[in-house]
Amino acid sequence: MLPLRLPRTYYLQRAVASYERAGDARAAAAVLANFGTPEAHAEAAQRYLALDDLAAAGESFLAADDPERALACFQQAKLPERALACLERLGDLAAQGALLLELGHYDAALPRLTQALSQCEAEAEQVRLRFHIAQALGLEAGEAHYRAALAQLEQLPLHHTSVASWLALAAWGEAVGRHDRIQEGYAEALRQLAALQDWPRWESNALRYQAAAEAMGNHRLAQLLKAELAALSDPVTHTLPADPVTPLLTSGQWALALAELQPRAQQGDPNALLLLAVLVEGAARGHSLPIAPPLTQRLEAARLLAEVGDPRLLDPVHGDAPLGAYWCSIEPGPFWYGAYLEADQQERAYLSLQRAVMPYPYRIGRYPVTNAEYRHFIEAGGYQEPRWWTAHGWDYLQHHKWRAPHFWQDAAWNQPNQPVVGVTWWEAMAYCTWLTHVGHQHGWLPQIVTLRLPTSLEWERAARSDDQRRYPWGDQPAEPEHANYQATGIGRTTPVGCFPAGQAPSGALDLAGNVMEWLSTPVHKRYQPEPLADVSAGERVLLSWSHYGDHATQLNCGARSRFNPYYRYHLRGFRILWCHTISLADSRT
Known part of the structure; x- marks a missing residue:
């Protein structure tokens, strides 16, 4: 009989699993790093991040041929020499030259900057490169480049790229000791960032300007900048876009603001849509309200958005919401979990939380999937296409002849931005598989990424973050402002995102209350890290346990319910998870 020849990956997986059982996560990562394939290096990188x-x-x-992510690691670790190696792999001559300038290697920077300038067509980039070249050459030798950059600089239109050009002028001033140019460069960059309402970038550069002012001995300027940085936290001054309705919102005149916004939203005014989204959630796209609107006004703003097209929801063609921020990023790392099945076991379960490590990053949908989003699947023929369905799901679908969710025609549950309900586990899975295909087709989803239902552990990591909080918002006892549950008194699902006070650290909303969410974890292995690929009608799976009719005790991050996959109740919905599919190469000895 021929000897059994197992693939090398089998022994690799056994070694990794052994080190994990022994609690030696670093050794497990090292084994993967030494395996030699790009896929193994990529998984090792995720484990080292954790x-x-x-x-x-x-x-x-870098070994996995992912220099962009390697660059981000080296920059965060403050390892400029290794960051330079990544930039060389990427072929970014301009960035290489800029980094070499920061390191003081002017002779090495100059040829890279000169070559980058010869290949550059964008005017703002040309200005930035000329200032860098002038800095590398010195005050006299770089005069021609300095003058040419100045002549171009004044003509640049307001844009994010022009901001970098003004900052390059400030950097030149710091290099040659020209205080006037330091102040001119920073001041104009800050003015443009304020006009663009790019407040995070404004803050970081204001801090740099403050440090430069201290270095110049201009303590008065440093104090002024300190005061401006403090004023950045003033919500009235900085967090709402310039709009006639803004004074109504900042003063709490909600009814008047809604009356003004409704006709504009119906005409597709993007500012009106943004302000309605801010009304619903208290914040959107970097803007926030100084006073939290009452629930009735939040629900009315959500109703208006449902009529005109809610810009917070996922666009399947572009992979994000029109307002952005649909996906919430979850970093790898340690976290606490403690799932349980019975509400009366809450205290005991909470006190027995266990520690685990999430070895990979992922993203989770900010909201449960809505009727508007699920409609795309129906209209694309999702109920007629077997390739989107699991084997058990397709068999069940053919037997029952479903063509839409159970409550699809019921006005109590079918508002566009309400979570879709009346879907089985299989329908939720089919939507994820279809959307994965759409994302690959339109290019916003990398081929190595899959959209699916979260596992129980992934869901809990998103809800609890890395601490032992009882609820997604913390340990404060549940109140009607936190979630749509029994005490809120609504008695049915609400449009997604209407309870911003219940937001989890990840940014996800509605993790507590509103609807239960299907999970890809079997009931008999509720801490299983691998997601289910399919499930038969006779098996049961986990769901997050809290919906609009539940008691406060069931809003806990670890609460779970369990049902067979075929139930189509109005209590159940789902949200989607974005995760890399890492499969080790099947190399053989």
Whole structure:
């Protein structure tokens, strides 16, 4: 009989599993890093990230031929020489030259900057490169480039790229000791960032300007900048776009604001749509309200958005919401979990939380999937296409002849931005498989990424973050402002996102209350890390346990319910998870 020849990956997986059981996560990562394939290096990088070893993660990403992610690791770890290696792999001459300038290697920077300028067509980039070249050459030798950059600089239109050009002028001033140019460059950059309402970038550069002012001995300027930075936290001054309705919102005149916004929203005014989204959630796209609107006004704003097309919801063609921020990123790392099945076991379960490590990053939908989003699947023929369905799901679908969710025609449950309900586990899975295909087709979803239902552990990590909080919002006892549950008194699902006070650290909303959410975890293995691929009608799976009619005790991050996959109740919905599919190469000895 021929000897059994197992693939090398089998022994690799056994070694990794052994180290994990022994609690040696670093050794498990090292085994993967030494395996030699790009896929193994990529998984090793994720594990090193979970260990907060940015240097090792960067090296593994580089070995996996992912220099962009390696660059981010090395930059965060403050390893400029390794960051330079990534930029060389990427072929970014301009960035290489800029980094070499920061390191003081002017002779090495100059040829890269000169070559980048010869290949550059964008005017703002030309200005930035000329200032860098002038800095590398010195005050006299770089005069021609400095003058040419100045002549172009004044003509640049307001844009994010022009901001970088003004900052390059400030950097030139710092290099040659020209205080006037330092102030001119920073001041104009901050003015443009304020006009663009790019407040995070404004803040970071204001801090740099403040440090430069202190270095110049201009303490008065440093104090003024300190005051401006403090004023950035003033919500009235900085967080709402310039609009006639803004004074009504900042003063709490909700009814008047809604009356003004309704006709504009119906005409597709983007500012009106943004302000309605801010009304619903208290914040959107970097803007926030100084006073939280009452629930009745939040629900009315959500109703208006449902009529005109809610810009917070996922666009399947572009992979994000028109307002952005649909996906909430979850970093790898340690977290606490403690799922249980019976509400009366809450205290005991909470006190027995266990520690685990999430070895990979992922993203989770900000909201449960809505009727408007699910409609795309129906209209694309999702109920007639077997390739989107699991084997058990397709068999069940053919037997029952479903063509839409159970409550699809019921006005109590079918508002566009209400969570879709009356779907089985199989229908939720089919939507995820279809959307994965759409994302690959339109290019916003990498081929190595899959959209699916979250596992129980992934869901809990998103809800609880890395601490032992009882609820997604913390340990504060549940109140009607936190979630749509029994005490809120609504008695049915609400449009997604209407309870911003219940937001989880990940940014996800409605994790507590509103609807239960199907999970890809079997009931008999509720801490299983691998997601279910399919389930038969006789098996049961887990759901998050809290909906609009539940008591406060069931809003806990670890609460779980369990049902067979075929139930189509108005209590159940789902949300989607974005995760890399890492499969080790099947190389053989």
